[in-house]
Amino acid sequence: MSSGRNYNFSPGPSTLPLSVLEQAAAEMVNYRGAGMSVMEMSHRSDSYISIFDEAKADLRRVLNVPETHEILFMHGGATLQFSAVPLNLLGKTGAADYAVTGSFSGLAMKEAQKYGNIHVACSSEDRNHSYIPQQSDIKPSGGASYFFYCSNNTIYGTQWKYVPETGGVPLVCDMSSDIMSEPVDVSKYGLIFAGVQKNMAPAGMAVVIIDKDLAGSEHALTPKLLSYQVMIDSDSMHNTPPCYTIYTLGLMMKWLDAQGGLEGMRKLKAEKAKLLYDAIDESEMFVGHAEKAARSDMNVTFRTSGGELDAKFVKEAEQAGFVNLKGHRSVGGMRASIYNAMPYEGVEKLAEFMRSFEKTNR
Numbered sequence: 076m077s078s079g080r081n082y083n084f085s086p087g088p089s090t091l092p093l094s095v096l097e098q099a100a101a102e103m104v105n106y107r108g109a110g111m112s113v114m115e116m117s118h119r120s121d122s123y124i125s126i127f128d129e130a131k132a133d134l135r136r137v138l139n140v141p142e143t144h145e146i147l148f149m150h151g152g153a154t155l156q157f158s159a160v161p162l163n164l165l166g167k168t169g170a171a172d173y174a175v176t177g178s179f180s181g182l183a184m185k186e187a188q189k190y191g192n193i194h195v196a197c198s199s200e201d202r203n204h205s206y207i208p209q210q211s212d213i214k215p216s217g218g219a220s221y222f223f224y225c226s227n228n229t230i231y232g233t234q235w236k237y238v239p240e241t242g243g244v245p246l247v248c249d250m251s252s253d254i255m256s257e258p259v260d261v262s263k264y265g266l267i268f269a270g271v272q273k274n275m276a277p278a279g280m281a282v283v284i285i286d287k288d289l290a291g292s293e294h295a296l297t298p299k300l301l302s303y304q305v306m307i308d309s310d311s312m313h314n315t316p317p318c319y320t321i322y323t324l325g326l327m328m329k330w331l332d333a334q335g336g337l338e339g340m341r342k343l344k345a346e347k348a349k350l351l352y353d354a355i356d357e358s359e360m361f362v363g364h365a366e367k368a369a370r371s372d373m374n375v376t377f378r379t380s381g382g383e384l385d386a387k388f389v390k391e392a393e394q395a396g397f398v399n400l401k402g403h404r405s406v407g408g409m410r411a412s413i414y415n416a417m418p419y420e421g422v423e424k425l426a427e428f429m430r431s432f433e434k435t436n437r
């Protein structure tokens with residue numbers, strides 16, 4: 076670790092690779108001889124267009140996005156997609172199915188209810204979202220224009236281990252907290268979206284990957300900036316895009332290449348998650364929130380036997396350089412978010428810290 080930097084386990088915005096930060100810093104004032112910072116460039120300038128095109132092409136390559144699908148950079152983070160999805164995709168039947176497995180899919184479902192007939196196809200609320208329903212638990216409505224789910228539940232620390240089968244109904248997935256952590260068969264999805272501030276870039280936009288056949292039948296009142304067709308036709312430049320965030324996303328794609336791409340990430344995330352889950356399973360003090368079969372390898376949620384001890388853990392961890400470990404209020408306890416850029420060493424040291432905390436606080 077570079078001097079003064081902590082191990083930052085924040086759920087988002089999250090830690091970025093040091094080499095990416097250093098490159099951005101080195102290019103900050105005069106970008107590769109352009110005479111200005113990327114922040115100061117016109118989004119229509121040749122210099123910027125080449126940054127934009129390269130970032131988008133690299134994303135397409137790294138995630139293996141087929142030509143049937145368009146990549147969009149949209150304002151408003153993941154939350155605005157909770158509105159954009161129903162506004163654009165409810166068209167055909169006015170109805171959609173939602174899998175509610177955490178806070179964000181619940182919020183997405185509530186937003187969609189403003190616009191159409193929304194059916195809860197499955198929910199894990201009965202056990203405080205500590206598990207993921209099985210395929211046989213999913214009850215489709217029959218008339219849905221799309222099926223919505225969230226692949227990784229950032230707050231509860233659970234993750235879908237399979238892609239739901241929908242019998243031809245287009246799949247829409249919020250991948251905000253696990254995109255780019257392993258290869259994905261994009262062709263299975265009608266639409267994927269993700270806020271970028273966990274695994275792809277600093278905050279400021281969502282990446283949307285859409286099967287082009289699904290665009291073009293939005294509700295008449297859809298704001299222009301939320302219309303997938305408008306964004307496809309303007310190559311995400313109907314207005315000024317989040318230029319600097321897109322530039323940083325491009326740096327992140329190069330970094331991913333250097334780590335062995337998404338296969339490299341898949342291997343690394345499994346190793347990192349194992350360190351923490353082993354520490355939890357071997358412990359008599361810590362218990363995990365997520366049921367074992369649904370454990371996320373991005374957000375590890377755990378607690379001790381009591382609130383005071385949790386608070387002591389969080390405080391002492393912070394003093395030792397492990398920051399942002401306090402769990403979300405709806406789960407309590409602790410949450411370690413270990414996205415792509417969290418180094419193995421940071422997780423290894425946190426696991427050691429957990430063991431020594433247990434010894435001294437027995």
Ligand code: PMP
Nearest residue numbers: 152153154179229249251252270
């Ligand atoms: N979906 C998921 C899975 C998330 O984790 C988050 C943010 N933590 C959101 C949606 C909302 O993202 P944003 O803040 O970009 O709107």
